Amino acid sequence: MADTTTGQSLGAERTTEIQDAYMAMTRTKRMYGGIMLIVFIALMVSGFMLADSRNAGGFWDGILNIFNFPGEVLKEAGEKITLLPALMVKFFPSLVETINIAAASTLIGGLLAIVLSLLSTRGLARFPRLIGVFRRLMDILRAIPEIVVALVLIFVLGGGPVPAMIAIALHTAGALGKLFSEINENASLKPLEGLESTGATWSQRMLLGVVPQVAPNWLSYALLRFEINIRASAILGFVGSGGIGYDLKNAFSWGQGRYDEVAAIFILLFLTIVFFDQLSSHYRNKLVGKA
């Protein structure tokens, strides 16, 4: 193209040069990609073989039995399908207890997470030098499995919902704190500068400058965490904190003959998760203003 306006055309020779250079670059990229793919597959296969050879039962013998247990549960539940609604009503109070544990721990853990996240976000932190300290604190809260915390607290405080609630709240504070802090990083600092220019304190700046920007995203992560906590509090029932997990453990340990109860509890848990998923997306949309 020979016109003058767009015509910084370089001529055929220079174009060929660029073409060759780009092709060489592409070939190198493809080669690296291919090597990475081969290494990845080799690692996966060799790792699997090693794990399988050390496995007591053997993967290939066991894999065929994988559907036996769900099959048994479904078969028995199918035979006693008329009993299921009554069983679901029977277990409903313990489900409420489980949800209560989850809700209280999400709320307390979430509030703690808000404070921790604001203290550990660059640009927002009250004490910038202590950002590392607060981050390590959250790492510790996430690193300790909640079942360990719950077992220790049950030993100290005795069985019941309070130790489970504290254990889940601590883990939630660490997990949500990290996610909240990543959301805070994307908040614009301009409103904060505006508030600072009026002589606002740090807490006022955070409350009025940051929270309105990040609240919808905070809420959406907190509601996801709530769903995870429902499951976590059900699991903690196995170690003696009450709720629907305790009933599930009892039904399991009875073995055959009580699988209808197992099925009823699973259905209840599934419906709960679906319910709260719908509820959370509804309120999230409302908060974002999509109605």
Add this chain to the structure above:
Amino acid sequence: MLEVNQLTKTFGTKTAVDSVSFKVERPIMIGIIGRSGAGKSTLLRMLNRLSDASEGTITYDGKDVTSRTGAAKRSWQSECAMIFQQFNLVPRMDVVSNVLHGTLNSRSTLATMFNLYPQSDIHKAIEILDRLGIAQQAAQRAEALSGGQQQRVAIARALMQDPQIILADEPIASLDPMNAQIVMEALRTIHEEDGRTVIANLHTLDTARRYCDRVIGMRDGRVVFDGTPEQLTTGAARDIYGADASFSEESTSTSIETLDTAAARAIREAEAVV
């Protein structure tokens, strides 16, 4: 060739595009003008099938376009390339990869995932970039380029599709006057040399006058003017923009030439007052 018949788009109770009809018999360059919210963008998005029409039909070479779905719709989209105001490139990928995206319609997902484009395509992409004067930037990331360069990459992506029609939605609205001129001349050259139809939404009258063979004026979703640039009198322009007698073409102009004449006239007027 292209025939648009009673094309309508409604959002809820609001009608964005209202029974628009026009015919394009041979490859020409069309400018669509009108103020913001007149339905220009919605019309172009419907032509590309980015959004569905509420009523009416688009036919190309006698074949219906509006009812196409799935692969047939995507094949139409590959024949009718789109250029956006904000360029819509993938910022973290290099310029040549962005241009190669023009061939996606004829490639499998797996091949594109591993970046396996044929050598001939890569060579062609760089030739197109050279034609637009940005071959030097071939290996850079798209986000590292200036606005004018990015828009030329977007044009290169459109050309890589080897389309019959190029739709340009406010292609120069985010560019400075110099880059705007380069981009508009590139579109004009593509029309003249390759014989492709170019349909561009433009927000300044003088750009439409200068580069287009035919001007369509829209107001509140309706076509209120359809003719040659010569037929577009100041009266007709006032009608399109719903402006009163204080409306002057130069005041909206962003072209470098008009600036001279406007400045010269201002000086003359100032002298007359003195």
